[in-house]
Amino acid sequence: MTNTVNNMIGIDIGGTSIKFSLMDKNGAIEKKWSIPTNISEKGMFIPKEICESIQTQVLNNEAYMIDGIGIGVPGPISTDGRVVLQAVNLDWYDLPLKDLIENELGIGVALLNDANAAALGEMWQGAARGKENLLFVTLGTGVGGGIVLNGQILNGCHSAGGEIGHIPVRSTENRLCGCGARNCLETFSSANGLTLSMRKKLEEVGESWASLSAPRIFSEAEKGNPLAQEVLAEFIDILGQALAGILNTIDVEQVIVGGGLSAAGDQLLKPLKASMDRYVFPQIKHHFSLKKAQLENEAGSYGAVYAYLSMNDLN
């Protein structure tokens, strides 16, 4: 614990709830709360409800002075950091969220994409502490990514930096991705991709399972089910190849895996590391580390605060 004033707010906007964390500049959390995400009327009430919640929970309390707010958003942010270009779950298009909150509260705001926020959060307070070059991969319903180079997020020229879920996989299959393309990495390497592969494999051999989910596939594979093992091996091979290709491109020292599938822990990470070591360039082989994310739901809030602090030279 430190004696500094608690003066930053980290916000993680999700499709079902908006999570707030009041923390100091060292990341020590004083208070956490959340509100439901109001997606009615194209999410137009969300900015106001965020401000009201901060007012009620923090600003009305004289003990707190807030220096800045960091917000992680499930969608791409304009290259100038002011506008949410698109957040499909919230029905937002070109929403100037930074200005809306700053004008309402008179407090500076840093906006960033949630996967990018999580990458910075893991670097600041989580599994990548002390590293300045890393790839954060989230394996959930889809596949997301955040790239940090020299301590800075690679947001890209079209706000698509780290969109690794959409790396095309060379395949004879024809899996339609939400982005409109075929055979994107996330159509194979997400929880949805994994269950689709399992379903196809079961159909192929004329079997079926009463319930089909990613955890069930990991569990059956662990129990020795050869079909589940085969599907998982292919899953890991595809993901390992893609991540190796990314390392050969950006050559970071640390890969952090978060999202629902990371709950499988070593059952996923050990063979994934072996797969990546098989496919990376000799100079990289055995010289990078692959770790499970540590912060889970807090990563975005931490990273958004960190982004505010570094943009304003406060860290």
Place this chain on the structure above:
Amino acid sequence: MTNTVNNMIGIDIGGTSIKFSLMDKNGAIEKKWSIPTNISEKGMFIPKEICESIQTQVLNNEAYMIDGIGIGVPGPISTDGRVVLQAVNLDWYDLPLKDLIENELGIGVALLNDANAAALGEMWQGAARGKENLLFVTLGTGVGGGIVLNGQILNGCHSAGGEIGHIPVRSTENRLCGCGARNCLETFSSANGLTLSMRKKLEEVGESWASLSAPRIFSEAEKGNPLAQEVLAEFIDILGQALAGILNTIDVEQVIVGGGLSAAGDQLLKPLKASMDRYVFPQIKHHFSLKKAQLENEAGSYGAVYAYLSMNDLN
């Protein structure tokens, strides 16, 4: 033309010759010359011969004051920029080239990998002028790459940044790469990869050509040979997918294609652009440009000089 003194030397070390360019800080070239690459005795005479050549050609002439030297090397450079970790063609391993030249001549040196040098060269004086975020791809005997983000080379944590020739391609083939891995991008997308694909296709149908080369394949495809067209289409599809995956990762605005195969011009670039547009993320689609490199053999010298200038805040 400018009136500034010609005071930089750019050097491009290749397997057969070492090219020198005397230029000013604006890239105006005053003089060019080259010496053969002396690969005897594990290339141990090369540093001395470089210094002697600079002495003879430039330093012995009182009209020239040299502020700095930039050197592009066919191999990875240590992250501190002092040591050539490996240059297979020259038989160099852990050669402290920067110190060797600086100590001999008393002039500052910037060392960089030749593909990285070419990327900076194209940014400074070539096809990517005015861009700060770009991918340079060289399609020659192998496939090389150089990535520039915010005007800086991405050298990587293990000096493997931009090693895109070793991105693994998912394939049922089993092509051994010089790096020891199988099915690296350069086993498909280089001149060697292309001719191998053509040879396989010809064998498949029981045909043979008297001479088999990359230019011949492009020329036969243009003349309407369906086999050559098929091989070229597959070549472009694999390369387009890989480059699209890179754009989805680093989201740069400009892709520059150099190396021997780029001589095919629009016959390569037009379908390659279409392939990339099919595979990139929607935000990027139609919003990046793909161009042929302009500087050819000069790119490395220009880029090495540019690297020296920017490292020393002279540009």
